Amino acid sequence: MARGDLKAPTLLALRELLRPLGYRKSSSLFSRPLQDVVHLIEVQGSRQSTAAEAKFTVNVGAFAPALIYADVRATTKPSIPLAHWRERLGFLSPENEDTWWKVRTAQQAEAVAVDIATRIERFALPALGQLQQLDALVTLWKAGQSPGLTEHQRREFLVRLGHVPSSAASAA
Numbered sequence: 001m002a003r004g005d006l007k008a009p010t011l012l013a014l015r016e017l018l019r020p021l022g023y024r025k026s027s028s029l030f031s032r033p034l035q036d037v038v039h040l041i042e043v044q045g046s047r048q049s050t051a052a053e054a055k056f057t058v059n060v061g062a063f064a065p066a067l068i069y070a071d072v073r074a075t076t077k078p079s080i081p082l083a084h085w086r087e088r089l090g091f092l093s094p095e096n097e098d099t100w101w102k103v104r105t106a107q108q109a110e111a112v113a114v115d116i117a118t119r120i121e122r123f124a125l126p127a128l129g130q131l132q133q134l135d136a137l138v139t140l141w142k143a144g145q146s147p148g149l150t151e152h153q154r155r156e157f158l159v160r161l162g163h164v165p166s167s168a169a170s171a172a
Helices: 003-021 106-129 134-142 151-160 166-171
Strands: 024-026 029-033 038-045 054-063 085-088 101-103
Touching: 003 024, 003 029, 003 038, 003 054, 003 101, 003 106, 038 106, 054 106, 101 106, 134 151
Parallel strands: none
Antiparallel strands: 024 029, 029 038, 038 054, 054 085, 054 101
């Protein structure tokens, strides 16, 4: 079984889990637009994958279109690298560590698909459920939390949304 085929059971399991919730699939990215955020779940392959072994992780994110500059907003697609909140599934799980699944056989691929789908249902979807509006991101950022962002980005987004005076942001 080729390594792309080893990832296929996971993508199929996620499609079955996420489609009824309003997610659409494009390649390895599942997205669901809400009022003012887009929820993202992506199966990311590793450069260390080989013909005999697929290695991949799962990224979870919330993307706020309002925070993309107006001159590029129409051409900017929601993605994990551009997400305004992002975390790996392994950090959302009880192990709280970066998790990469390694798959060599069809049987392993099926077992990993079940594991990932279960983790998404139990940990990723509830985390995203807390981030259904831009205001939820603002609340996190005001509390000093900014998974996937730098401190500079966190402050910049608060300033752009009018939640921190720019002088206070540059002084911090």
